[in-house]
Amino acid sequence: MSPSTPSRPTVDALADSLVQQASDLCEDEAHLSRVIAGLDLPLGSLQDGYKRTPSHGYELEPILRVFLYKLAGEYSDNELADHLETWQYLAMRFGLGGIPTQQTLSYTWRHRFDDDLRRFLLTASRGIREEAIQQDVLRESPSRERSDDEGHSEISSSKELTEDRIRRVMRAARDHVFPAFDTGRAANTTYSDECILSMQAYLSMANCGSDQATRRFSRMSHREQTPHGDTLTRAIKKLGKPTGRQSTLGEYYHTGKRKRTEPWARVFEEIQEGFSTATENIIEALKETKPFREPVVAAIDITDTVFYPSPWEDYDAGIPRQDFPAPVNGLKEPGERGYQFATLTIIGTNAPIILAVEPVKANSM
Secondary structure, eight states, X not given: OOTTSOOHHHHHHHHHHHHHHHHHXXXXXXXXXHHHHTOOOOGGGOOOOOOOBTTBSOOHHHHHHHHHHHHHHTOOHHHHHHHHHHSTHHHHHHTOSSOOOHHHXXXXXXXXXXXXXXXXXXXXXXXXXXXXXXXXXXXXXXXXXXXXTTOOOTTTTOOOOOHHHHHHHHHHHHHHTGGGOOOOOOTTOSSOHHHHHHHHHHHHHHTOOHHHHXXXXXXXXXXXXXOOHHHHHHHHHGGGSTTOOOOOGGGGOOSSHHHHHHHHHHHHHHHHHHHHHHHHHHHHHHGGGXXXXXXXXXXXXXXXXXXXXXXXXXXXXXXXXXXXXTTOEEOSSTTOEEEEEEEEEEEOXXXXXXXXXXXXXXXXX
């Protein structure tokens, strides 16, 4: 054993000291990566079996934090690599300066760390995990549905849309989203705004047509009657009119492309007010759970919604339809057209929250 390599009692003592630090940090920090990032590592007492050059490899301190995070969270090399790639601020928090691959992680454990350093990491991480579970920074579950600082789990990341999930979303939407929108219809209508918006939300989540959604929504909602697809469409269209009156395509075209798009902008402005209010309601409701922390992960994406009718009155003669919606753009797939929306999204511990939606307009008909 190298003279600079700590003996076994020293390794255990170093690990115990690190666990005590983690215990104190868990009182103030709610997430594992912040606990790991706040540890004062005993670098002077640890032997690095790797000759790093300025242009190759990772410094010892950040790579130790990575492995403490991996072992305390009980992540495999593959899971850890995915976390570092998906949540790149973890690399910033640990001071990595890059994203190690699964192969790099495996090589580091087997060849860079000696037996004593591996034992130090295993002992310290086991104690850190116990403290984190005891203080509710981590949750222990036999199903491996673990909480980490991103709220990521194998179960929660599944894209399967179950009826239980739909019901949870519906409850939250009824409390925080639906009250922000008003179709302007009479109070004695057969189907309330809440019913209409619930069905529209279900249709969007289930990704199915209005007739199919009507049947499935009827089964889930336990209502004696549910709106017909045409009734749903008419009510939703009224959200875009200041008076709540149903609009028609004829109101949205004029001579000249510039003027054609102006009425669509009015629809966007009308819906935007309700959207902004709903977003504020959601964020306000989530404040107690503290789902966001710096650095906040944000994403700007383009979302396509296919629009199937042809833009041509007579394709061979090159005569376009006058009532074809100007905001419909050409999409990536040949022959496909649709509406496009630019979205600004922040990522929290559960579902992402869209902060802004802007229409994309292009001359691609």
